[in-house]
Amino acid sequence: MDPQDPAKAFELSAFTPYLLNLAAETQGEAFSRIYRERYGMLRTEWRVLFHLGRYGALSARDISSRARIHKTKVSRAVEALSRKRFLTREVSEEDRRVEILSLTPAGYRAFTDLSGAAREFEAGLAARLGAEDLALLRRILDRLASA
Amino acid sequence: MDPQDPAKAFELSAFTPYLLNLAAETQGEAFSRIYRERYGMLRTEWRVLFHLGRYGALSARDISSRARIHKTKVSRAVEALSRKRFLTREVSEEDRRVEILSLTPAGYRAFTDLSGAAREFEAGLAARLGAEDLALLRRILDRLASA
DNA sequence: GGATGATAGTTACTTTTGTAACTAACAAGG
DNA sequence: CCTTGTTAGTTACAAAAGTAACTATCATCC
Numbered sequence: 165m166d167p168q169d170p171a172k173a174f175e176l177s178a179f180t181p182y183l184l185n186l187a188a189e190t191q192g193e194a195f196s197r198i199y200r201e202r203y204g205m206l207r208t209e210w211r212v213l214f215h216l217g218r219y220g221a222l223s224a225r226d227i228s229s230r231a232r233i234h235k236t237k238v239s240r241a242v243e244a245l246s247r248k249r250f251l252t253r254e255v256s257e258e259d260r261r262v263e264i265l266s267l268t269p270a271g272y273r274a275f276t277d278l279s280g281a282a283r284e285f286e287a288g289l290a291a292r293l294g295a296e297d298l299a300l301l302r303r304i305l306d307r308l309a310s311a
Numbered sequence: 312m313d314p315q316d317p318a319k320a321f322e323l324s325a326f327t328p329y330l331l332n333l334a335a336e337t338q339g340e341a342f343s344r345i346y347r348e349r350y351g352m353l354r355t356e357w358r359v360l361f362h363l364g365r366y367g368a369l370s371a372r373d374i375s376s377r378a379r380i381h382k383t384k385v386s387r388a389v390e391a392l393s394r395k396r397f398l399t400r401e402v403s404e405e406d407r408r409v410e411i412l413s414l415t416p417a418g419y420r421a422f423t424d425l426s427g428a429a430r431e432f433e434a435g436l437a438a439r440l441g442a443e444d445l446a447l448l449r450r451i452l453d454r455l456a457s458a
Numbered sequence: 459g460g461a462t463g464a465t466a467g468t469t470a471c472t473t474t475t476g477t478a479a480c481t482a483a484c485a486a487g488g
Numbered sequence: 489c490c491t492t493g494t495t496a497g498t499t500a501c502a503a504a505a506g507t508a509a510c511t512a513t514c515a516t517c518c
Contacts, residue, residue, distance in 0.1 A: 174426040176361050176378075180436055181338045183449055186379070186456035188335035191328045206474080214323050225496060231323075232333070237475075239498060261483045261496040279321040289327055292458070297451055302330055304440060304448050309333035311439070353504080372466060384505070386468060408466045408513045 217275030364422030
């Protein structure tokens with residue numbers, strides 16, 4: 165089949181979902197190198213670690229709803245972080261189905277380290293794009309993420 | 312461990328790679344419903360189909376480099392599209408390692424249909440975000456995708 | 459024209475993710 | 489209390505993606 169008439173041709177490189185995906189992959193890969201190489205973590209593990217470091221003890225369900233991560237992914241990330249001795253689990257007194265997750269000192273150190281790395285990463289983006297464009301980008305992404 | 316001092320706390324919701332990923336997932340999921348439900352395609356298949364529809368006959372290698380998709384993913388997508396009778400493969404005369412891929416009429420119809428759907432999708436985004444913000448978004452994403 | 463190295467594409471193997479079913483615990487109504 | 493329905497979390501199974509090794513072909517250069 166011959167290519168489509170260029171006049172009415174649709175450009176994939178101007179299709180926003182495609183661009184979003186490319187940008188997310190490129191940037192996500194760049195940052196993932198850090199937590200992967202330093203702590204052998206996967207993305208979901210980094211996010212779970214982050215939520216516990218940022219907000220204190222939470223249940224898996226809390227993390228799942230706050231971070232918009234499916235509960236099976238959370239379950240596996242918790243298991244992995246627990247094996248790494250980055251968090252401890254304790255059955256809740258009020259509801260024995262619930263496990264309260266807390267970072268260990270080692271987990272908290274990893275959190276602090278990675279938070280710093282994330283801040284630097286973000287500063288690098290600000291330097292590249294300019295603070296205004298970056299702020300605008302985040303504002304738009306935030307709208308796109310919710311719909 | 313207690314949560315970090317809020318004053319110096321790092322917000323994941325203001326971390327660009329995270330926002331990029333959320334937005335890409337949300338929007339990608341919304342559009343993928345279309346090619347998944349209409350043609351049972353995966354994302355890589357849609358991209359391969361698109362490249363063949365847009366640019367005419369190409370080799371798997373061409374698609375791989377143009378679309379930035381790893382060759383094993385292209386190989387599997389080509390296999391799937393071939394099973395669906397959306398493309399044909401023909402060994403090149405000049406180089407018998409190369410297969411020239413071309414859309415069948417059915418493949419081309421799917422391409423035309425999905426291109427239209429993509430255009431509509433993009434128009435919906437323009438309506439939601441405003442044409443200027445969308446254009447700016449695409450410009451920024453383009454820069455982020457390349458580094 | 460045979461050895462060496464590169465390239466196109468596939469296959470095998472492993473890791474990760476998605477989906478569904480499951481267990482255990484709770485809650486509420488009769 | 490005992491049924492019915494719901495929720496927290498895990499596990500089992502299937503689909504998808506990543507990595508590495510492989511086959512076949514080509515190109516070069518001695």
